[in-house]
Amino acid sequence: MVQRVAVIGAGISGLTSIKSCLDEGLEPTCFESSHDIGGLWRFKEEPEPGRANIYFSVILNSSKERMAFSDFPPPAELPNNMHHSEVLQYLRLYAQAFNLLQHIYFQTTVTAVSKGPDPAVEGQWVVETEGRDGQRQTHVFDAVMVCTGHFTKPHLPLQDFPGIETFEGRYFHTWEYCNAEGLQRKRVVVIGVGGSGGDIAVDISRVAEKVYLSSRSGAWVVSRVGQGGIPVDMLGNSRMDMMLQKFFPSWSVRTAEKKLNDVFDHRLYGLKPDHSIFAQNAVVSDELPGRIISGRVQVKPNVKEICGSSVIFVDGSIIDKVDVVVFATGYNYSFPFLPPALQSKSGYRLRLYKHVFPPGLTRPTLAVVGFVHGLGSLTPLAEMQARWATRVFKGLTSLPSEKNMMEEIEKDTELMHQRFVLSERNPIQVDYIPYLDSLADLVGVRPNLPWLFLKDPRLALQVFMGPCTAYQYRLTGPGQWAGARQAILTQWERVLQPFRTRVIPEPENRLTSKLRIMLVFSDLVGFLIP
Numbered sequence: 001m002v003q004r005v006a007v008i009g010a011g012i013s014g015l016t017s018i019k020s021c022l023d024e025g026l027e028p029t030c031f032e033s034s035h036d037i038g039g040l041w042r043f044k045e046e047p048e049p050g051r052a053n054i055y056f057s058v059i060l061n062s063s064k065e066r067m068a069f070s071d072f073p074p075p076a077e078l079p080n081n082m083h084h085s086e087v088l089q090y091l092r093l094y095a096q097a098f099n100l101l102q103h104i105y106f107q108t109t110v111t112a113v114s115k116g117p118d119p120a121v122e123g124q125w126v127v128e129t130e131g132r133d134g135q136r137q138t139h140v141f142d143a144v145m146v147c148t149g150h151f152t153k154p155h156l157p158l159q160d161f162p163g164i165e166t167f168e169g170r171y172f173h174t175w176e177y178c179n180a181e182g183l184q185r186k187r188v189v190v191i192g193v194g195g196s197g198g199d200i201a202v203d204i205s206r207v208a209e210k211v212y213l214s215s216r217s218g219a220w221v222v223s224r225v226g227q228g229g230i231p232v233d234m235l236g237n238s239r240m241d242m243m244l245q246k247f248f249p250s251w252s253v254r255t256a257e258k259k260l261n262d263v264f265d266h267r268l269y270g271l272k273p274d275h276s277i278f279a280q281n282a283v284v285s286d287e288l289p290g291r292i293i294s295g296r297v298q299v300k301p302n303v304k305e306i307c308g309s310s311v312i313f314v315d316g317s318i319i320d321k322v323d324v325v326v327f328a329t330g331y332n333y334s335f336p337f338l339p340p341a342l343q344s345k346s347g348y349r350l351r352l353y354k355h356v357f358p359p360g361l362t363r364p365t366l367a368v369v370g371f372v373h374g375l376g377s378l379t380p381l382a383e384m385q386a387r388w389a390t391r392v393f394k395g396l397t398s399l400p401s402e403k404n405m406m407e408e409i410e411k412d413t414e415l416m417h418q419r420f421v422l423s424e425r426n427p428i429q430v431d432y433i434p435y436l437d438s439l440a441d442l443v444g445v446r447p448n449l450p451w452l453f454l455k456d457p458r459l460a461l462q463v464f465m466g467p468c469t470a471y472q473y474r475l476t477g478p479g480q481w482a483g484a485r486q487a488i489l490t491q492w493e494r495v496l497q498p499f500r501t502r503v504i505p506e507p508e509n510r511l512t513s514k515l516r517i518m519l520v521f522s523d524l525v526g527f528l529i530p
Helices: 012-023 084-097 197-205 239-247 249-263 288-293 378-393 402-419 432-443 449-455 457-465 470-474 484-489 491-499 514-528
Strands: 004-008 027-031 108-115 125-131 136-141 143-146 170-173 187-191 210-214 297-300 303-307 310-313 324-327 366-368
Touching: 004 012, 004 108, 004 125, 004 136, 012 027, 012 084, 012 143, 012 378, 027 108, 125 143, 143 378, 187 197, 197 210, 197 288, 197 297, 197 324, 210 310, 239 249, 239 432, 239 457, 288 297, 366 378, 378 432, 378 470, 432 470, 449 457, 457 484, 470 484, 484 491
Parallel strands: 004 027, 004 143, 143 366, 170 324, 187 210, 187 324, 210 297
Antiparallel strands: 108 125, 125 136, 303 310
């Protein structure tokens, strides 16, 4: 019987895994290699090898309500798109509220995970650790949750850039970037627009002489600010929107791309990609178009070669006297402490059932949490994975046979490659709400919309037409939270609160925004059907 669980990593995925263990009556022990929680969201003045790194100006792409844990709404006063320091503040509040810190061993690195020492006890794992003083220890656990993320091993493909060895300036990967100090009045080439490339190009352009942003395939660019100034991910991400995308996919793509091109013409700006808007995560940037139109950032095609201080692009254009080249070329995922047998691949992805469980284990007692991408925040995805995994550990939910899991993995991989633009750097992409719902079905917490419309129409309207926030998965079933309904009905108030620093009265007859219409309609239903 599973009781003791090792959790590797104390970032978002690790924290929610600890809590999920506690919710199921398990005994988690978390090993965190650094001195603090937060993982990616703990800013470091100097990059630390083997750990994720962020730059000082990083702002959360997802709004706070969309990235929140399902039973812990963020404080109303926090901004909608938080600075990394505020994300860490929220994680600290979460850890304190659920007493998670007492289960974490800091400055303790997991060096190896192997099958248990007693063949008669199936499913156990030997976890080897090394403390800050170099002391090595061996522990035996009934289950393991791997929560180490995938932004720790920079991908620096120097072989793809002939002549890099002749470059007279400085080059580095975005993993090393903290701020623009030392780049004043420099000529900088940033290679890669996806992920952090666009953000860092903007950051550097404030002090550099000129920034050239090189992109091989282009990207769709989305602002955090949506219609009426509302966080963009709080609009167009409802269950109703998902249904429209499912039944009218071409129309949905055309509509979304038109909205983005109405802000600025991606073809005119040299950014239009070959892929559709939903085939790959968009670049989230509020400032990139402004930096391009002002000439501070100039978009260029792929780099052909480098010669001395000159960078030559595939269209034949040349930029001379380049001082710095920044590689925004992504990351390689790595789990060096896991046995090679658990790291086999299907396509570019790890061969994991539902992106969580290796299918070949005699007993399903090892889970990977948070190694997944979707068009939305990782937090709800990782939390749902952790909730499902701990129930599987306890035997409350069973997995299919190895044969059936393997068949589903291969089918899922084929569908992913058809629908999304995947690579070694971006090995996984899931349909956000359908993936959450598929795991919620297994846990027994998927919202029952017909039942909700009968019992609580006001709530049902918010669940169906409002943004799909994680609170929906606490309305019923295992882990049900009494505050879930209120959290859903008040989520727009928490969105509006940070704006109320200078309140300007608005005429009552100006109900023009989608948000106000939704709020009024919801309140009306609540009045008619209490």
